[in-house]
Amino acid sequence: MRKVKGVNFGNWLVLEKWMSPALFAGTDAEDEYYLPRKLPREVYEARIRMHRAEFISERDFVTVKAMGLDTVRIPVPYFIFGDREPFIGCVEELDHAFAWAEKYGLQILIDLHTAPGSQNGFDNGGLSGVCKWAQQPQEVEFVLTVLERLAQRYGSRPGLWGIEILNEPVTEEMWELLNVEKRYPPADPEMAKGTKPISLDFLKKFYLEAYDRLRAFLPEEKCVVIHDAFQITAWKDFMREEKYVNVVLDTHQYLMMAELSGCEQSVEGYVRYVKEVYEPAVAEMEAYFPVICGEWCLFNSLACGCDTKGGQSVLNGVEGAAAESLSQEEKTRIYRALANAQLDAWNRGSGYFYWSYKLLTDTVNTPGWIGWDSWDLGRCVDFGWFPRGGESG
Numbered sequence: 188m189r190k191v192k193g194v195n196f197g198n199w200l201v202l203e204k205w206m207s208p209a210l211f212a213g214t215d216a217e218d219e220y221y222l223p224r225k226l227p228r229e230v231y232e233a234r235i236r237m238h239r240a241e242f243i244s245e246r247d248f249v250t251v252k253a254m255g256l257d258t259v260r261i262p263v264p265y266f267i268f269g270d271r272e273p274f275i276g277c278v279e280e281l282d283h284a285f286a287w288a289e290k291y292g293l294q295i296l297i298d299l300h301t302a303p304g305s306q307n308g309f310d311n312g313g314l315s316g317v318c319k320w321a322q323q324p325q326e327v328e329f330v331l332t333v334l335e336r337l338a339q340r341y342g343s344r345p346g347l348w349g350i351e352i353l354n355e356p357v358t359e360e361m362w363e364l365l366n367v368e369k370r371y372p373p374a375d376p377e378m379a380k381g382t383k384p385i386s387l388d389f390l391k392k393f394y395l396e397a398y399d400r401l402r403a404f405l406p407e408e409k410c411v412v413i414h415d416a417f418q419i420t421a422w423k424d425f426m427r428e429e430k431y432v433n434v435v436l437d438t439h440q441y442l443m444m445a446e447l448s449g450c451e452q453s454v455e456g457y458v459r460y461v462k463e464v465y466e467p468a469v470a471e472m473e474a475y476f477p478v479i480c481g482e483w484c485l486f487n488s489l490a491c492g493c494d495t496k497g498g499q500s501v502l503n504g505v506e507g508a509a510a511e512s513l514s515q516e517e518k519t520r521i522y523r524a525l526a527n528a529q530l531d532a533w534n535r536g537s538g539y540f541y542w543s544y545k546l547l548t549d550t551v552n553t554p555g556w557i558g559w560d561s562w563d564l565g566r567c568v569d570f571g572w573f574p575r576g577g578e579s580g
Contacts, residue, residue, distance in 0.1 A: 188433075189538075190538040191257065191537060191539065192256045192257050192258065192538060192539065193259055193260055193539065194251060194256055194542075194544045194564050195540050195541065196247075196261045197311075198545075199243045199262075200261065200262060200263050200267070200277045200280060200281070201262040201300045201311070201313065202218075202219045203310060204217060204502065205500055206562075207548070213226075217310060217315050218310050219264070219274075219301070219313040220313055221374055224273065232275060235275050239277060239280050242545075242547075243280075243544075245287050247544065247545075248287040248288060248290070248291045250565070252293060254576075254577065255575055255576035255577045256577050258293060258538075259284075259288065259294075259296070259540075260295075260296040260298050260540040261281065261284060261296070261297055263281060263299060263337075264277070264300060265299065265303055267333065267337075268333065285341065288346040293346070294346055295346050295347055296350070296351060296412065296481075296540070297350045297351065298354050298412075299330070299333065299334060299352065299353050302326065303320060304319040304323050305319065305320055306318065306320045306321065306353055306385065308357065308371050309367070312355070315373060316371045316373030317378055317382055318367070318382045318384065318385070321356075321386075321390075321393075331396065331397060334350065334401055335403070335404065338350060338400075338401045339404045342406060343406065348410060349409050349411060349433075349435065350411060350412065351412035351437060352393075352394055352397045352412065352413055352414070353393075353414060355417070355439065356414060357385060358384050358385055358390070364447055365447070365497070367384075387418065390416055394413050394425075394426075395426075397411075398431065410433050410434070410477075412435045412437050413426075413434060413436060413437065414439070415437065419472055420468060422475065422476065426476075434476055435477045435478070436479070437481035438469070438478060438479075439481055440482075440483050440529075441484065442457055442460075443486060443487070443488070443498030445457070445460045446494075446497055447496075447497040452487070452488045452494065454521055457489070458524060458525070461525075461529055462528065466535055469533065469536040472536070473536045479536060479539060480529075480533045480539040481539075481540050482540065483533070483541065483542065484541060484542050484562050485522045485573065486498065487525065488558075489521060491507065491558030492510075492511065492513065493506075493507060493508045500555065500556070500559070501556065506555060507554070507555030507556055507558070508555075508558070519572060522561060522570075522573070523572060526567075526574060527574075527580070528579075530578060530579035534578075542562065544564050544565065545565050546559070546562050546563035546566075
């Protein structure tokens, strides 16, 4: 399998408030579930349609190609086909993305990013503080039908690289590390009753069923991608039978998570962690599956000038730095070192997708957001923090 150099189109078809705060203006909604419930229908529809039309367009595919990348990972919601009120479907936007990708020589990894009832309780799972999808058999089945329909619609497209079964299902280990219930308090505590992490046993059975349902429509040369549920080495005995073809393991590795695990907040500390923890794990698992790092970035507390407590922001009530403490030269030194170390680590596997392509947060005029511009790959390339061409050097 060729090594992938890619970027995520985060916050296009699956919203994240911190990445596009203006979409949520005038509401107290913290996630995509509540946004249409806090706005008049016509206002919600107008905001969503304008956002989708302007956030990603043909020009962005040209830009990604010019960056030297070859693949885009596109998060899509469970309501992509427009069959879950009050949400508005977005399959036409994905159709356009395939036409653009094929025109400019790019490929697409479709990533099912959300599930009804949520698979993780994160804000990016669409419903903060609730994690009950796996406990609802009818919703598990619904997700399987969404995957089937995606495979039917796009399976034969030359622009399809693969389909990711489900983004970041959370098991107990990450649930505790992130302290999900405190970090993402639910808007409705009653709805959140019974919330709990997903068991690895359930997830493995779900992946096996999803693989069979996808392969009914998906040619063998297209990848089926499974997320590691933040337990990268737990999958060695999984899908070893001959019938499982072209299965890719996706791991998400963020320096902010490394900080929560005790990584020293210095260039040397980050580089050492990447080389001693990330790189060996990727190399070890590459013997079992092609391994991609489907989400990572240059963001770190050192460049923010304060401890972000694992990537928590002003939205989580964590106060950011009041003023820049580093020069542009110092930031460039930090980010280039971290880019090279991480790119080397992902190169021990089968490639990567940076999170994310762009960010609409105003990191200059909005207090507390210093250092968050590193989530925006376009800015990182323009500032010289990330190598044009997407390879370390």
